[in-house]
Amino acid sequence: MPSTKLVVFDMAGTTIRDQGNVADAFIEAFIDYGIPKPDNDALNRVMGYRKIDAIRSLLKAGGTPVDEQLVSDIHEHFTELMIRFYEHNDLLEPLTDAENLFLRLHEQGMKVALNTGFTRRIADTILFRLDWINHPHIHAVISSDEVAEGRPAPHMIHSLMSTLGIQNSRDVIKIGDTAADVQEGKNAGCGLVVGITTGACTKEQLQQYGADYIIHNLQELQSLI
Known part of the structure; x- marks a missing residue:
C-alpha cells in the first residue's frame, strides 16, 4: 500500500478495554x-x-x-x-500497547486519530478519564454525532482526513473490532482495513466482512505498516 499517513482507531474494544x-x-x-x-x-x-x-x-x-x-x-x-x-468504573483502561503504539506511529511521522460510534459527550468522558485530552500523540478525535451519518458510512474518516490534511484515502489505515468498523474503512477507500479481536467480533466474523488483515492485539499492527 502507499505510505501510511494516518491511522484511524476505534475506541471501545479496540484501544479502550470493553468487557461487554x-x-x-x-x-x-x-x-x-x-x-x-x-x-x-x-x-x-x-x-x-x-x-x-x-x-x-x-x-x-x-x-x-x-x-x-x-x-x-x-x-x-x-x-x-x-x-x-x-x-x-475501574474497568476503564487503555488496551495493552495502545499508548506505546500511538507514540511509535507519531515517531514514524504518522497521524493518529480516534473515531467512535459514541456521542461526543461519552467520548470526552473517556478521554478526560484517561488523560487523553490534548494527548501529544493523538492528533484528532471524532464522534458519530459530529457527522451526517455514522458507520458504516465513511464520513468520520473523511472528516478526519480533511482535518489532518490527508488527501488520499489509500494513505489511511482503519482498525476496529466490529463489522461496522471494517465496513466503514472499506467504504472510505482506506488502503488497509484491519480487524482486531479484542472487542466485539471474532476472527471469523471480521473475515466475513472483508478485513484485509486480522490481528489479536495492538502490537501486531506495527508489523503491517
Missing part, C-alpha cells in the same frame, strides 16, 4: 424502559454503529414499534449510563 460494558448499558436501558432485553446476536450486530441507530435496530429486532420519542429517551438514558460507567 457497552452491551450491558444497552440491556439496562431497555429494561429500564420496560422493553425486553436484546439478545446477544442482535447486540453484536449493532456494535460500532451510531448508538441512536443501534437502538432503532435493536427495537426492530425485538419486535417493538419504533417510536422516535422512545428511541430518543432510551438513547439519552444509555448515554447517562455510559457516562456514569466511564466516570467511575
Whole structure:
C-alpha cells in the first residue's frame, strides 16, 4: 500500500478495554424502559454503529414499534449510563500497547486519530478519564454525532482526513473490532482495513466482512505498516 499517513482507531474494544460494558448499558436501558432485553446476536450486530441507530435496530429486532420519542429517551438514558460507567468504573483502561503504539506511529511521522460510534459527550468522558485530552500523540478525535451519518458510512474518516490534511484515502489505515468498523474503512477507500479481536467480533466474523488483515492485539499492527 502507499505510505501510511494516518491511522484511524476505534475506541471501545479496540484501544479502550470493553468487557461487554457497552452491551450491558444497552440491556439496562431497555429494561429500564420496560422493553425486553436484546439478545446477544442482535447486540453484536449493532456494535460500532451510531448508538441512536443501534437502538432503532435493536427495537426492530425485538419486535417493538419504533417510536422516535422512545428511541430518543432510551438513547439519552444509555448515554447517562455510559457516562456514569466511564466516570467511575475501574474497568476503564487503555488496551495493552495502545499508548506505546500511538507514540511509535507519531515517531514514524504518522497521524493518529480516534473515531467512535459514541456521542461526543461519552467520548470526552473517556478521554478526560484517561488523560487523553490534548494527548501529544493523538492528533484528532471524532464522534458519530459530529457527522451526517455514522458507520458504516465513511464520513468520520473523511472528516478526519480533511482535518489532518490527508488527501488520499489509500494513505489511511482503519482498525476496529466490529463489522461496522471494517465496513466503514472499506467504504472510505482506506488502503488497509484491519480487524482486531479484542472487542466485539471474532476472527471469523471480521473475515466475513472483508478485513484485509486480522490481528489479536495492538502490537501486531506495527508489523503491517
